[in-house]
Amino acid sequence: MSRPNRPLSVLIASDTYPPDVNGAGYFTSRLAEGLAERGHRVHVVCPSAEGAPRVAFNGRVTEHRLRSAPIPFQPSMRAALPLGMGGHIDRVLRRLDPDVVHVQSHFPLSRSALRRGRAAGVPVVLTNHFMPDNLYAHARVPRSMQRAAGALAWRDMIRVAAEADHVTTPTPRAAELLREQGFAGEVEAISCGIDLERFHPRSRPQDRAAARAGLRLPDRDTVVFVGRLDEEKRIDDTIRALARIVPERDAQLALAGTGQREGELRALAAGLGVADRVFFLGFVPDEDLPLVYAAGDAFAIASVAELQSIATLEAMSTGLPVVAADAMALPHLVAQGGNGFLFPAGDPLLLADRLLTVLGPPRIREQLGRASREIALEHDHHRSLERFEAVYTRVRGRGTVRPAVERVVVA
Template identity: 75%
Template sequence: MAGAARPLRVLIVTDTYPPDVNGAAYFTHRLAEGLAGRGHRIHVLRPSSSGPPHVVEAGEVTEHRVRSARIPFQPSMRAAVPLGLGGHVDRLLDRFAPDVVHVQSHFTLSRTALARARAAGIPTVLTNHFMPDNLYAHARVPRSLQSAAGSVAWNDMVRIAEQADHVTTPTPRAALLLREQGLTRDVEAVSCGIDLARFHPRAGERPAARASLGVPDRDSIVFVGRLDEEKRIDELVRALAVLTADLDAQLVLAGTGQREEELADLARVLGVDDRVHFLGFVPDERLPLVYAAGDVFAIAGVAELQSIATLEAMSTGLPVVAADAMALPHLVAEGRNGYLFPPGEVEVLADRLSRILGSRSERGFLGAASREMAGEHDHHRSLERFETVYARVVGAVPVRGRRRPVSV
């Protein structure tokens, strides 16, 4: 509890939480569990996974699940129902009386909680994980309207963020992006963090990991994440088709998404369908196996504000080949732990992958550097930083007539 003089009561508010599969959901879950493990009283306000509102004691974390409805075009995700939401939040704030409210987005539940916390005189922190690019495919926004839709979405996000007492985002590049979009207040980069003990080098376990996942024992390029448009997985498949002329390599994809069938068709057309393996959804407890099965991690997305999956791969000791876009260059030092490639340049991507897969000594050198660099993102450091942020806003914002808390 280095950053806080005493245990704090923190209400974490999020519009996405496991079983949702995305980086913001995973980060928020790990933040809640990590803070609770450090002695803080943590409650999470989130949409219900089933619809009706209810409260769940999830280990040391109390989850308040508000009424939800399915999101159009996203059958696996739900959003908070606005009707009655303000009153629900007010009652929770009154009973729990948190020292600080930490919202994880500017969407329905988070913005309501931010507004109600401000009205109650409770300090607020907002962490941004948002980029419009990650919503276009899900919301079925036509390409011709994406620029205009993105401007509207950014203006809305910035308007909400301006209301928080402190704003954070995962990387310096993500912070710069917020300022470029018009945010006038300070924004701090705080890494999502990585559990270095859970994701660690397992080079000797590769054959066993591959057998456990049901993939052949050959040199493997791995990717973990949603198989959606903005992730540009087709570039990885096309690069594999270039590689197979000289190398016995395969592509292992862990995740599901809207483009899975399309990607399988592409692999068949390119003649590499026997070398592209779709693992589907991999439970969090089995994720370390996926990285253990790999020789190199590849990511072609251009809308990454950090990329938890890339950090997990680095912590496991994998070299990384990543698109030279958004925040990915913060994680890849050219020639030290991997290589960058211009987005869309499949031939260059294939060349970088070939360079790594063709040399075991380079794999070892780059992988060791990845593990060393991942140490800068130790999740304990991130938790300490958020403790410091909470302590600062609690000390800076006066409490205006809140009731004493009752047990909840």
């Protein structure tokens, strides 16, 4: 694997970044911080969390926060405003003179950084975290229009990705999806990675009991989920499955996250008679997430729109058995009968059956959990950082200045 022979200068551009709560934002911040800890000079261009532009210093990472406005229907997230965006990025490029620009999407800020970088002769790497399914609920796209809207969104994404010097995505399945949508270039699958030291097994019963007490959960068999409480996550399937297993197991469900469907999910739990067994933990800060997994006996994810699922990797690294929908990239993380089980997406009956299996005898649970940890070891974030360092080293020097006309038309 090619490694840099000197510290690199990297400009990372992302349309979402903490305090935004989503997988792409978390990945981008961990990438930036990880690269900086390895001695590289890292700057991030992202939306301002307050609205006004500013420069912030987060440890060794310099954040260029661009002027932003709230995203419609998403009051907790902001988007960088187009006016002045291109000029701001140009100034950062001139001051930093990066070896590479790494953009995290095809959305306006990332797209502008890609084109400004190419116009300045800097090679650009694009990582795709995009699936239309993750946007339908946020953009309030009617179900009757989702197929057409998804096709348009994919065409736009593929067109932008074709302008990059190198494209990566988190899993082989995500790379395959890009090719299915018409991307003709090379796609490299690089895991988002997981901090194996932060998320480590705590298998003693007293550890789980202490974690539950810290979260104010009863001390009983606990299924956990970490993520947004939105439509594509299909959390209603998990609640329906819980209602089916409660007569046989003294079990509960802990949901760490917020989202548009929380009210509906609370009503569903009440209607199924399990309101006292479904716990909505709300937003859990990143530093406290290990406690959520430590409180669990199993992790369940019914989502149909995961290009990898950092939360599932975190649960596996903590040593939890996994029950996951057989959809998108989740099968890459589950060895059927090894570290858990898959179930047909949208089938809460089979989800309940799989949960009863993993919540069975402690020796079975521990065996599945050990296998989860072994699989998670393959996703060590240090290995992912090395892979990105190698990509940056390969593309360094490939950048070519684009015709002047393109400098005029970019945002």
